[in-house]
Amino acid sequence: MAPLPPAARPPRAELHVHLEGTLEPDLAFELAARNGVVLPYPDPESLRAAYEFEDLQSFLDLYTAGMSVLRTEADFADLTRAYLTRVARAGVRHAEISFDPQAHLVRGVPLDVVVGGIAGVLERSETELGISTLLIASFHRDRDSADALDVLERLLAMAAPIVGIGLDSAEAGYPPGRFEAVYARAAQAGLRRTAHAGEEGPAANIRDALDVLHAERIDHGISVVQDPDLVARVVAQQVPFTVCPVSNVRLRAVPSLAEHPLPAMIEAGMLVSINSDDPPYFNAYLDDVDDAVTAAYELTRDQRAALAAASFRGSFLAPDRVAGRLAEVEAWRTAGE
Numbered sequence: 212m213a214p215l216p217p218a219a220r221p222p223r224a225e226l227h228v229h230l231e232g233t234l235e236p237d238l239a240f241e242l243a244a245r246n247g248v249v250l251p252y253p254d255p256e257s258l259r260a261a262y263e264f265e266d267l268q269s270f271l272d273l274y275t276a277g278m279s280v281l282r283t284e285a286d287f288a289d290l291t292r293a294y295l296t297r298v299a300r301a302g303v304r305h306a307e308i309s310f311d312p313q314a315h316l317v318r319g320v321p322l323d324v325v326v327g328g329i330a331g332v333l334e335r336s337e338t339e340l341g342i343s344t345l346l347i348a349s350f351h352r353d354r355d356s357a358d359a360l361d362v363l364e365r366l367l368a369m370a371a372p373i374v375g376i377g378l379d380s381a382e383a384g385y386p387p388g389r390f391e392a393v394y395a396r397a398a399q400a401g402l403r404r405t406a407h408a409g410e411e412g413p414a415a416n417i418r419d420a421l422d423v424l425h426a427e428r429i430d431h432g433i434s435v436v437q438d439p440d441l442v443a444r445v446v447a448q449q450v451p452f453t454v455c456p457v458s459n460v461r462l463r464a465v466p467s468l469a470e471h472p473l474p475a476m477i478e479a480g481m482l483v484s485i486n487s488d489d490p491p492y493f494n495a496y497l498d499d500v501d502d503a504v505t506a507a508y509e510l511t512r513d514q515r516a517a518l519a520a521a522s523f524r525g526s527f528l529a530p531d532r533v534a535g536r537l538a539e540v541e542a543w544r545t546a547g548e
């Protein structure tokens with residue numbers, strides 16, 4: 212029998228994806244019907260047609276409105292399963308999924324409903340889909356840090372199965388330094404720390420995330436290229452950056468992939484992975500992002516393998532598991548020779 216052709220895509224980790232941002236219009240309508248929620252669109256096609264954004268805030272408005280259909284444990288479980296099932300065929304072998312606890316608490320959905328629904332699916336993802344998973348609780352930058360601290364304490368008290376914390380939502384006018392106490396508490400509790408910084412905001416936000424929050428990883432971080440000293444530092448320290456090029460174009464942080472700083476970040480020697488952020492909203496899951504960047508930058512197989520390896524190196528997986536995944540990436544790379 213002829214040997215199987217090499218897989219089209221390298222195995223990789225998705226490190227930057229918001230669970231609430233994986234809500235497909237069809238599932239939104241199904242959950243709305245199940246929960247008696249009326250969406251302000253006649254059908255899934257009209258909702259999808261509304262996914263045209265001016266900036267981060269115009270996206271956040273729709274993203275927040277979409278969450279109104281998520282009410283029960285089963286809803287959160289269905290959402291989680293749908294994302295994992297879709298990315299299993301995108302070559303994703305490990306996913307670090309963020310969720311926004313505050314966005315549900317303000318709607319009166321209790322933490323145990325949210326965490327229970329998600330965790331029940333994540334527990335079985337490796338055996339059922341071959342995808343290892345970790346969960347990240349992300350706090351809203353544009354809310355009070357005391358509220359984030361309170362929610363973190365509640366997550367710790369209920370022994371929620373989270374690997375770490377993140378910081379997301381609006382960036383302009385909300386520098387990360389206000390969350391110092393939240394990040395210190397997370398570190399003390401043994402949690403890993405990532406933070407959105409430098410998506411729409413300046414490189415100073417990335418510096419603060421590193422120096423004040425002691426973040427171990429930066430989400431987006433594309434404004435780093437405005438500060439050559441900072442680039443040198445994150446190269447030397449190999450700080451992982453989870454870049455979402457298609458999201459950045461769709462939210463108009465950059466005009467086009469051709470003008471995106473991703474190639475410059477790679478060229479500088481940064482530890483960069485590519486990620487989807489909110490796939491249906493930007494019409495791109497990780498395989499679509501892979502296709503887009505491979506075409507835009509004419510990436511070679513070796514360069515694609517390097518991006519995939521960086522996704523595992525930048526993950527919060529234990530070192531022995533990272534080593535195993537890196538061997539799989541290397542097998543994919545050499546299968547193309």
Ligand code: HPA
Nearest residue numbers: 229232379380407488489
């Ligand atoms: O890209 C994003 N940036 C900030 N907050 C978010 N919440 C979901 N997606 C994003």
Ligand SMILES: [Zn+2]
Nearest residue numbers: 379407430488
């Ligand atoms: Zn994000």
